[in-house]
Amino acid sequence: MTMKVKHASLLSVLLLAAMSWSCAPDALQDLTPEDSQVFITNYQKSANFRNYQTFSLADSVYLLQNQRTGVSTLPLDFRILGRVADNLTKRGYKRILRSEKPDLGVNVIRISETQSGVVANYNPWNSYWGYGGGGGFYYPPTYSYYESTETYWYIEIVDLKNAVSGQQPSIIWNAQIRGSGIFDESTLASVVENVFTQSTYLKKN
Amino acid sequence: MKNNKWKWTLGLLLGFSTSVLAQQVIDRSKLFKRESPYERYTTYRVSVTGGLGLPAGTFGDYMDKTSLRNYTLGLDFVFPKNNMSLGVSVGSQYFKNRLPRQVYNFDGQDISAVQTRTFSAYPLVVTGSYHIGKVNSLVRPYIQVGVGGAYAEVANYWGAIATGDNGFKFVAQAGAGVRVLFKKTGNLGLELGATYQHIPFTVESEGIKDASTLNVRAGLFYRWW
Structure with missing residues (x-):
């Protein structure tokens, strides 16, 4: 009998140890905002970027927020548009108006993606007074609604030169700028430059 | 007493x-x-060890760093006559490697990121051991095999964007070591050993086919009856 008790307690110790160990440490605790930045560029492999001369750029930033769309003209938006134009000019492309039939169309989009879910917390110490206090005193599980939104920059270049009327022009280059601190005035210039730096093929000459 | x-x-x-x-x-x-109880009855042994984890195989290409977050807790039934013991062990292993910023080139895609590569595993295995030397010998070398399951996770963070896979996986272990009693008839002793742990775990994006590690362990054991 005593043996059985011994085994049970040992097993519970073992289980407890396993449970306490299974809380994984936070791998990103020591990640600096700068190190959290990710620059992703995609390009159409068949595209020859030397074949294009001119580009046009909208005077506002598009907003894509889950299912909603819009335009934004904050000071920050003008600044990023300026940086994108500068980089393309440095690569040998000439900025012209949309009406002047440019070879390339450039869009800057701020995308917000929200992920959400519900988790139940069965915590008996978590009292709950809901809806004006009309109800009784009880301990239901509380539900945590978690939501994480990531907002990032998306820049795309579409091929207007070879566009067929009535069809969507093809995107020959796009870039995502993700992570922390990408909306800071002080770092905006460098984060925009990064996506061009890693796209060595993106030049007229 | x-x-x-x-x-x-x-x-x-x-x-x-x-x-x-x-x-x-x-x-x-x-x-x-008369023989001591250890020579007459099936007795118990608990051991707590920790130490160095070394990645092996295809896992070594992904995780180019050793770990000290590597623990094992074992509970054994020690048989008196045949030099064998049978038990269960739980483990906790965590590897982390932060790679400096680098541009990764793929087919039509370039990604510049600081990667934080992690691996964690929590194996629960049934172990069988064979010892060289009698149950009361001061120094008892042993060999050990184990099979069981583990919750394992390969998470590669590109900046803060997580990629990877996790799940319950099969675990096979094989190892050897030595247990040294502090006193001839004592209960407490030193345990040293090395265990090779194989977990079949395919993560194609990382080129991993198995998450195998060599765990070099040191710790204490306690026996009682």
């Missing part, structure tokens, strides 16, 4: 009293030469 004294006294008394009745009595001289 008190309990033991009583047992001995009772045994002695019984011995004397029954000697009149039967012949299967233990002589007084022999009584004190």
Whole structure:
């Protein structure tokens, strides 16, 4: 009998140890905002970027927020548009108006993606007074609604030169700028430059 | 201890009293030469070890760093006569490697990121051991095999964007080591060993086919009956 008790307690110790160990440490605790930045560029492999001369750029930033769309003209938006134009000019492309039939169309989009879910917390110490206090005193599980939104920059270049009327022009280059601190005035210039730096093929000459 | 004294006294008394009745009595001289409980009964052993984890195989290409977050807790039934023991062990292993910013080139895609590569595993295995030397030997080398399951996770963070896979996986272990008692008839001792752990775990994006590690362990064990 005593043996059985011994085994049970040992097993519970073992289980407890396993449970306490299974809380994984936070791998990103020591990640600096700068190190959290990710620059992703995609390009159409068949595209020859030397074949294009001119580009046009909208005077506002598009907003894509889950299912909603819009335009934004904050000071920050003008600044990023300026940086994108500068980089393309440095690569040998000439900025012209949309009406002047440019070879390339450039869009800057701020995308917000929200992920959400519900988790139940069965915590008996978590009292709950809901809806004006009309109800009784009880301990239901509380539900945590978690939501994480990531907002990032998306820049795309579409091929207007070879566009067929009535069809969507093809995107020959796009870039995502993700992570922390990408909306800071002080770092905006460098984060925009990064996506061009890693796209060595993106030049007229 | 008190309990033991009583047992001995009772045994002695019984011995004397029954000697009149039967012949299967233990002589007084022999009584004190009786085998220790460890040699007579199945006894228990618990061991806590920790140490260095070394990635192996295809896992080594992904995780180019060793780990010290590597622990094992084992509970064994130690058999008296055949030098074997049978038990269960739980483990906790965590590897982390932060790679400096780098541009990764793919087919039509370039990604510049600081990667934080992690691996964690929580194996629960049934172990069988064979020892060289008797159960009360001061130094007992052993070999050990184990099979079981583990919750394992390969998470590669590109900046803060997580990629990877996790799940319950099969685990096979094989190892060797030595247990050294601090005192000849003591309960406490030092345990040293190395265990090779194989977890079949395919993560194509990282080129991993198995998450195998060599775990070099040091710690303490305690035995009782």
